[in-house]
Amino acid sequence: MTDITVGQNPPKPAPVDAPAHSYLDTPSLWSWLATTEHKRIAILYAITVTFFFLIGSGAMAVIRLELMTPQADVVSDEAYNRLFTLHGVVMVWFFLIPSIPTIFGNFLIPLMIGAKDLAFPRLNLISWYLNLLGGLFVIYVLISGGVDTGWTFYTPYSTMFANGAVIAAAAGVFFAGFSSIATGINFIATIHMLRTKGMTWFRLPLFVWAMYAVSLVFILATPVLAITLVLISAERYFGLPIFDPANGGDPLLFQHLFWFYSHPAVYIMILPAMGVVSEVITCFARRKVFGYTFMVYALVAIAAISFFVWGHHMFVSGMSPYAGLVFSLLSFVVAVPSAIKVFNWTGTLFRGQITFEAPMLYALGFLGLFTVVGLTGLFLASIPIDVHVHDTYFVIAHFHYIMVGGSLSALYAALHFWWPKITGKMYPESWARFAAIMMFFGFNFTFFPQFILGYLGMPRRYHVYPPEFQALHVISSTGASVLAAAYLLPILYLTWSLFTHRNAPNNPWNATGLEWQTTSPPPPENFTRPPVVNKEPYDYEEDRDPDRPANPQLAGAGS
Amino acid sequence: MNSGLRLFPEEASTQAPATDTLFLILMIVSAAIIILVVTLVITFSLRYRRGTKANRGPLRDIISREFEIGWTAGTCFLALFLFWWSGSADLSTLVPPRDAMEIHVVGKQWMWKTQHANGAREINALHVPVNEPVRLVMTSEDVIHSFYVPDFRIKRDVLPGRYTETWFNATKTGTYHLFCTQFCGTEHSRMIGEIVVMPKDEFSKWLHEQPQSADISKEGAALYASLGCASCHEGKSRVQAPRLAGVYGSAVHLRDGRIFTADDAYIRDAILEPDKHVVAGYEPLMPSFEGLVGDDEILRLTAYIRSLKGKGRAG
Numbered sequence: 001m002t003d004i005t006v007g008q009n010p011p012k013p014a015p016v017d018a019p020a021h022s023y024l025d026t027p028s029l030w031s032w033l034a035t036t037e038h039k040r041i042a043i044l045y046a047i048t049v050t051f052f053f054l055i056g057s058g059a060m061a062v063i064r065l066e067l068m069t070p071q072a073d074v075v076s077d078e079a080y081n082r083l084f085t086l087h088g089v090v091m092v093w094f095f096l097i098p099s100i101p102t103i104f105g106n107f108l109i110p111l112m113i114g115a116k117d118l119a120f121p122r123l124n125l126i127s128w129y130l131n132l133l134g135g136l137f138v139i140y141v142l143i144s145g146g147v148d149t150g151w152t153f154y155t156p157y158s159t160m161f162a163n164g165a166v167i168a169a170a171a172g173v174f175f176a177g178f179s180s181i182a183t184g185i186n187f188i189a190t191i192h193m194l195r196t197k198g199m200t201w202f203r204l205p206l207f208v209w210a211m212y213a214v215s216l217v218f219i220l221a222t223p224v225l226a227i228t229l230v231l232i233s234a235e236r237y238f239g240l241p242i243f244d245p246a247n248g249g250d251p252l253l254f255q256h257l258f259w260f261y262s263h264p265a266v267y268i269m270i271l272p273a274m275g276v277v278s279e280v281i282t283c284f285a286r287r288k289v290f291g292y293t294f295m296v297y298a299l300v301a302i303a304a305i306s307f308f309v310w311g312h313h314m315f316v317s318g319m320s321p322y323a324g325l326v327f328s329l330l331s332f333v334v335a336v337p338s339a340i341k342v343f344n345w346t347g348t349l350f351r352g353q354i355t356f357e358a359p360m361l362y363a364l365g366f367l368g369l370f371t372v373v374g375l376t377g378l379f380l381a382s383i384p385i386d387v388h389v390h391d392t393y394f395v396i397a398h399f400h401y402i403m404v405g406g407s408l409s410a411l412y413a414a415l416h417f418w419w420p421k422i423t424g425k426m427y428p429e430s431w432a433r434f435a436a437i438m439m440f441f442g443f444n445f446t447f448f449p450q451f452i453l454g455y456l457g458m459p460r461r462y463h464v465y466p467p468e469f470q471a472l473h474v475i476s477s478t479g480a481s482v483l484a485a486a487y488l489l490p491i492l493y494l495t496w497s498l499f500t501h502r503n504a505p506n507n508p509w510n511a512t513g514l515e516w517q518t519t520s521p522p523p524p525e526n527f528t529r530p531p532v533v534n535k536e537p538y539d540y541e542e543d544r545d546p547d548r549p550a551n552p553q554l555a556g557a558g559s
Numbered sequence: 560m561n562s563g564l565r566l567f568p569e570e571a572s573t574q575a576p577a578t579d580t581l582f583l584i585l586m587i588v589s590a591a592i593i594i595l596v597v598t599l600v601i602t603f604s605l606r607y608r609r610g611t612k613a614n615r616g617p618l619r620d621i622i623s624r625e626f627e628i629g630w631t632a633g634t635c636f637l638a639l640f641l642f643w644w645s646g647s648a649d650l651s652t653l654v655p656p657r658d659a660m661e662i663h664v665v666g667k668q669w670m671w672k673t674q675h676a677n678g679a680r681e682i683n684a685l686h687v688p689v690n691e692p693v694r695l696v697m698t699s700e701d702v703i704h705s706f707y708v709p710d711f712r713i714k715r716d717v718l719p720g721r722y723t724e725t726w727f728n729a730t731k732t733g734t735y736h737l738f739c740t741q742f743c744g745t746e747h748s749r750m751i752g753e754i755v756v757m758p759k760d761e762f763s764k765w766l767h768e769q770p771q772s773a774d775i776s777k778e779g780a781a782l783y784a785s786l787g788c789a790s791c792h793e794g795k796s797r798v799q800a801p802r803l804a805g806v807y808g809s810a811v812h813l814r815d816g817r818i819f820t821a822d823d824a825y826i827r828d829a830i831l832e833p834d835k836h837v838v839a840g841y842e843p844l845m846p847s848f849e850g851l852v853g854d855d856e857i858l859r860l861t862a863y864i865r866s867l868k869g870k871g872r873a874g
Contacts, residue, residue: 245720339634349603375589382645391740457709462748
């Protein structure tokens, strides 16, 4: 089916077994390190992001092992603090924030809007090198013994009291931040300038809208983080009195600056996930997305409101209680666009032709977990409850539901959904479904007990804890091992599929996006002729014949 | 403190049932929404899985539009209602009762120091009477800590260089956890203590059995004398300074037009940064005591100034 025609003639499907030429063709190391091509840069990011994911997970494995018993038995206090700081810094800035935008955004935005590349290909390469530079600082910190401030770098602890390489860690995050800003500028310019003929704003796939919203947050929020990190380094290194009250500084100023960035950063992690899920659910429900314009406005509204809710991290900090009320109100308001999204994804299933391939299982898992996140967000927006559960495992569970349950489920959905396009290989479907289901259960097994722990009063960042919390910690650690297996399994079978598995057809899911109209993997120039768009997005309505197999090329492979 | 599986914390203060009611209401709302979403997803997944004979005609735009407006308005009202409820619950507990007994808390890496009004001190522990409001005036000697008693549902950060306050009214005798919940360095997880809630008579007995350091305000009086505060503030020299009797809790008019309530935080600032708090009608003559007096001493001076209340207006 050709909802979207490419030029005057639909492209001849390239021979499935051997695409004429693809972006993967030249294998020399230099051709990769000096590439300015968005698809290759996406692969470079995929490699570094995976590397940091493994480091961050390794730190967490030790932490979960330590928490099996109330006493300290695996590591010292000092090592424990350094491990959770490493976990936080790496996972937030070197895994979650770059993950979907820099891998899938880089790879897909030009393909989805019918462009040859991003607007600034060399800036794109610089972004990766900046990210790598930041990463090298983090590796230096790791080798030199670590930092124990927590990923939040609260002052005056981080500036006047902490041992360890705080400035190097701040520098790492600083460079990673500049990488994000450059990526954001690149995406915004690309989406404004390089849409192909007929690709109007309201024909953009929701994934592209999500990337647009996240880019706005990147360029508006990240500079504040950069300034804050410079101020920390200035106070720590030169003793400039900024945050330390002993010299007339204000420690709450730091928290305002930090959360002004770091709350929107949560949305940097979840907006791309929402984009992915919108693509996947429409494809496997064979249905136009329910309320496209509402979905777009909800994305933009979430991005906008995210700048005005940072104070809900500070209800117990000593901030004015009346300011607290305003932030509480705004935090409740952010639930509205989030709820719109959940209901619209659910509505998209209505009257669909639903099949349950692995990406769809991940997306449905996301839908459930995101609902839990939104609702526990209401608890944390209520000041009396937040006073009780702030800085306890309740908050840990809440943000892992959004970051791990939400963003990571969506990342795996994206990985499976676009794997055929990126690599030209199919993945083994039944293994993938098994991993998706295991991830959903492993995730809830790990993190649901932490809600209970938190309400009981178990504080976060505790190396040793009172014995009555042990049972729930043991459940959580056991779940974490299931979760770890569920993360590693896809890495194994996907790697294996590169060498042995079937070659992918151009459009294995019969999806409508422009990216499926070119070869798998795509040629360096993406399209042989500039495509022309003459339909709304997600126009699956022609695919209504129930007897027709969902994915012609996959017929018989499961379901 | 057994190691069995507990699912809900103890309710040991007047705040606890209030917080828990809100928590349970939100649980019910959340459960309803989760059941709704999960039921819809499962129903649609079964009914509209590929190959079933369900009706799949397109939806009329007007219908989908009404749905959108319906659930947007619905969640909007729900959000505002929940805000109103939790916000008013928060406001009603903001101000401690006037007659609350006052206890000073100083956090430092990695211990809690508490001091009762009569001067009795404790480390990593706090004894309080049951059914009596207790106000905590807290500060830190180094980094930010946070004073958390889960079974009371109270928490407040403890900051260096300023005072924060919280209060509770314990309703059950027993021993409860005190945790530091703001990461404060290597032994953060060992910065814990216990709150012992005792019947009133036992408490007063306990309090009198404590090694009596002098009454905290008497200690303050001694400091007040040794630092030479009296020479200006009691008019024995030519230098004019405001009288302090009765000043605690009253409104202070500054030269620059600002008006402050003379509470603990104000007095602290006035001692450490007198230039910024010149009272209307006086010259900025007072030297700063920054570095000369520590947090503990400021607490004692404040207690002394507060004790001058009774002698008040007459002097």
